[in-house]
Amino acid sequence: MDDKVLLKIENLKISFKRGKDYLQVVRGIDIEAFPGEIVGILGESGSGKTVSSNAIIRLIDDKEGRIDSGKIYFKNKNLLKLSEKELRRIRGKNISYIFQNPTDSLNSYRRVGKQIEETLKIHRLPCSKEKVLEVMKDVGIIDAKFIYDMYPFQLSGGQCQRIMIAIGVICKPELLIADEPTSSIDASLRKKVLGLLKSINEKYGTSIILITHDFDVAKFLCHKAAIMYGGLVMEQGYMKDILKAPLHPYTRGLLKCVNSLEKSEDTLFTLEGRPPSPSEFKNECPFYDRCKGRKERCKENIPKIVKYNNRNVRCVNFNYC
Numbered sequence: 001m002d003d004k005v006l007l008k009i010e011n012l013k014i015s016f017k018r019g020k021d022y023l024q025v026v027r028g029i030d031i032e033a034f035p036g037e038i039v040g041i042l043g044e045s046g047s048g049k050t051v052s053s054n055a056i057i058r059l060i061d062d063k064e065g066r067i068d069s070g071k072i073y074f075k076n077k078n079l080l081k082l083s084e085k086e087l088r089r090i091r092g093k094n095i096s097y098i099f100q101n102p103t104d105s106l107n108s109y110r111r112v113g114k115q116i117e118e119t120l121k122i123h124r125l126p127c128s129k130e131k132v133l134e135v136m137k138d139v140g141i142i143d144a145k146f147i148y149d150m151y152p153f154q155l156s157g158g159q160c161q162r163i164m165i166a167i168g169v170i171c172k173p174e175l176l177i178a179d180e181p182t183s184s185i186d187a188s189l190r191k192k193v194l195g196l197l198k199s200i201n202e203k204y205g206t207s208i209i210l211i212t213h214d215f216d217v218a219k220f221l222c223h224k225a226a227i228m229y230g231g232l233v234m235e236q237g238y239m240k241d242i243l244k245a246p247l248h249p250y251t252r253g254l255l256k257c258v259n260s261l262e263k264s265e266d267t268l269f270t271l272e273g274r275p276p277s278p279s280e281f282k283n284e285c286p287f288y289d290r291c292k293g294r295k296e297r298c299k300e301n302i303p304k305i306v307k308y309n310n311r312n313v314r315c316v317n318f319n320y321c
């Protein structure tokens with residue numbers, strides 16, 4: 001393994017209970033992030049983005065699901081082999097997580113400033129009100145002294161999201177996982193929150209794993225992207241390369257949708273059909289039904305990953321699509 005890699009997910013498979021059995025929803029993904037990189041995990045709803053990112057800090061409830069196999073290395077340590085105690089030391093301090101819905105994640109009965117401060121206390125790091133105020137300012141909270149004493153319900157969705165980000169960055173983690181960080185805030189604030197994540201990445205050198213279904217968000221922020229479909233990564237590489245020449249027919253379709261919207265075309269391009277749900281997964285290319293370039297051999301097996309010009313693509317036919 002490359003010594004410099006910060007996070008390396010290898011052949012990760014995750015299942016959830018369905019009746020007496022388990023149903024596999026993530027079917028072997030490989031993703032890596034180097035220090036300072038922003039890596040987007042992109043895909044339609046249900047493709048397995050959130051459960052994969054939850055697995056990094058072992059947030060899969062074992063009453064509901066399990067990690068079937070795989071390795072998740074963080075600075076060369078396999079997180080899946082750590083005890084709960086060892087993991088608690090890493091969560092919040094070295095790796096922190098910003099959840100989709102900030103108002104659900106914050107404690108309604110605690111002043112927000114105190115909630116930020118608690119993260120430092122949990123990890124026994126030096127803590128002071130000044131330090132909290134400084135981070136609040138860093139995340140763009142203008143009247144930090146006043147907001148410090150407020151409760152989450154007194155704040156707007158955008159302010160709550162900034163508080164969540166402050167909690168996420170106060171320990172200066174090496175890795176920040178942000179799951180749809182702009183999905184619950186107004187469109188007008190989205191750019192600001194994304195800009196904030198970008199500045200955190202630049203100022204602190206924090207690596208970010210960004211979970212999003214929105215190609216525009218990924219385009220704005222990410223250095224690299226992994227495009228998921230049917231519990232697999234279909235294409236992976238540098239964002240600029242993917243935007244210039246998408247290789248997988250699914251990526252091409254997604255980009256066509258984005259471009260069609262951007263150009264305000266009279267007839268918007270949409271990808272026909274829907275992704276398969278885990279109960280419909282077969283040993284074939286999951287994109288088969290929607291693929292315009294499909295061939296009979298796409299049904300023979302799940303296509304293997306092909307390495308092509310710095311890119312990984314899971315398609316037997318990508319050259320010809």
Ligand SMILES: Nc1ncnc2c1ncn2[C@@H]1O[C@H](COP(=O)(O)OP(=O)(O)OP(=O)(O)O)[C@@H](O)[C@H]1O
Binds near residue numbers: 048278
């Ligand atoms: N606790 C759970 N119990 C059973 N199935 C689950 C559970 N959590 C997720 N799943 C299933 O795992 C699959 C992947 O879900 P996941 O939330 O990772 O998708 P996603 O790509 O993040 O989509 P979304 O953006 O809608 O959250 C889905 O089929 C989902 O129904």
